[in-house]
Amino acid sequence: MDSRPVLDDGAYVRSAVQTAAKILVVGHFAVGKTTFIGTMSEIPPLRTEETMTQAAAGVDDLGDVRGKTTTTVAMDFGRLTINDRLVLYLFGTPGQQRFVQVWEDMSRGALGALILVDPERLEESFPVMDLVEQYGLPYAIAVNRFDGTPDRPDEELREALDLLPETPVVTCDARDPKSSAHSLMVLIRYLQTRIS
Amino acid sequence: MIDPGEQEPEAAELVRPYVITDGRVLPEDDRFSLITLVTASADHEQRMARLSPEKRAVLELCGGGYLSVAEIAGHMRLPVGVVKILLSDLADGGYLVTRAPAPRATLVDRQLLQEVLDGLQARFG
Ligand SMILES: Nc1nc2c(ncn2[C@@H]2O[C@H](COP(=O)(O)OP(=O)(O)OP(=O)(O)O)[C@@H](O)[C@H]2O)c(=O)[nH]1
Ligand SMILES: [Mg+2]
Numbered sequence: 001m002d003s004r005p006v007l008d009d010g011a012y013v014r015s016a017v018q019t020a021a022k023i024l025v026v027g028h029f030a031v032g033k034t035t036f037i038g039t040m041s042e043i044p045p046l047r048t049e050e051t052m053t054q055a056a057a058g059v060d061d062l063g064d065v066r067g068k069t070t071t072t073v074a075m076d077f078g079r080l081t082i083n084d085r086l087v088l089y090l091f092g093t094p095g096q097q098r099f100v101q102v103w104e105d106m107s108r109g110a111l112g113a114l115i116l117v118d119p120e121r122l123e124e125s126f127p128v129m130d131l132v133e134q135y136g137l138p139y140a141i142a143v144n145r146f147d148g149t150p151d152r153p154d155e156e157l158r159e160a161l162d163l164l165p166e167t168p169v170v171t172c173d174a175r176d177p178k179s180s181a182h183s184l185m186v187l188i189r190y191l192q193t194r195i196s
Numbered sequence: 197m198i199d200p201g202e203q204e205p206e207a208a209e210l211v212r213p214y215v216i217t218d219g220r221v222l223p224e225d226d227r228f229s230l231i232t233l234v235t236a237s238a239d240h241e242q243r244m245a246r247l248s249p250e251k252r253a254v255l256e257l258c259g260g261g262y263l264s265v266a267e268i269a270g271h272m273r274l275p276v277g278v279v280k281i282l283l284s285d286l287a288d289g290g291y292l293v294t295r296a297p298a299p300r301a302t303l304v305d306r307q308l309l310q311e312v313l314d315g316l317q318a319r320f321g
Binding site: 005007009011012013014015017018019020021022043046047048049050077079080081082083086087088089091105106108109111177178181182184185188189191192195 | 229230231232233257260261262263264266267269270271272275276277295296297298306308309310311312313314315316317319320321
């Protein structure tokens with residue numbers, strides 16, 4: 001931290017806003033999480049770090065200071081004002097199992113998760129799907145179709161990912177606001193069905 | 197704004213946050229989640245003299261309006277855990293006003309989900 005960042009008014013949440021909600025945008029490496037959040041966010045996306053502590057195996061200098069070793073995990077996030085009283089935050093989280101501590105913080109209070117998958121690399125989505133399920137987050141699958149990706153029948157994808165029949169699958173171009181918003185809406189409608 | 201493609205910092209750079217928090221390790225503090233909205237209380241400016249530079253910087257930042265804990269960390273370029281410690285102390289001193297996040301989906305009224313849906317629809321149609 002060098003100095004206090006100076007923000008313009010638009011950086012702040014509108015003063016009438018009473019509460020915030022959170023959705024996780026997750027997926028394997030380079031699947032389009034940062035792109036998706038940048039497309040949807042009304043503020044320039046921010047990045048922050050969580051520091052994770054682990055019992056020190058080989059104690060180094062830093063380890064001596066704190067008796068623990070630390071690693072940091074970066075997460076991207078963006079903001080979307082929903083209406084006068086509500087803002088929605090989108091958090092992008094990497095899907096590696098070793099980041100469980102961060103997942104704990106990120107998933108707490110989240111409405112649900114949008115899992116971005118690359119249809120050409122489906123098996124890379126397994127670890128992140130395991131995490132989402134482990135933390136009990138309801139989710140929808142957004143198939144991020146990169147240029148030139150051939151169409152793949154939904155059924156094949158459902159089977160490959162071992163989805164429940166009710167889990168929504170939607171195609172999405174993370175660079176396109178309408179398409180990205182549509183996948184979020186599909187997730188929300190699914191969440192609505194789960195609380196009836 | 198930090199370039200999202202930026203490298204993760206080397207471990208050595210983590211020393212500074214521990215100095216800022218007087219070497220304290222994170223208490224599991226449920227007062228602040230990533231999306232708790234925080235602003236400075238109306239009278240905070242009269243009582244800033246004895247605060248550390250970091251706490252003053254936090255107050256100045258969130259004196260302009262509400263920001264989430266995650267946004268404060270992002271703008272200050274500090275890890276979330278460190279920011280939570282600073283915020284806890286400031287809250288204890290009565291320097292902050294907070295707005296709690298919405299409860300999660302299973303407990304939530306349908307209204308919240310409907311609002312999110314309508315809001316997205318209105319903006320991206
Ligand atoms: N054609 C196409 N390219 C995309 C799409 N989404 C992302 N990309 C590109 O894919 C690359 C990776 O996207 P990112 O948004 O950085 O992915 P990420 O999931 O944040 O990656 P990590 O944070 O490194 O795990 C970038 O070059 C994007 O421009 C998409 O929907 N279609
Ligand atoms: Mg990314």
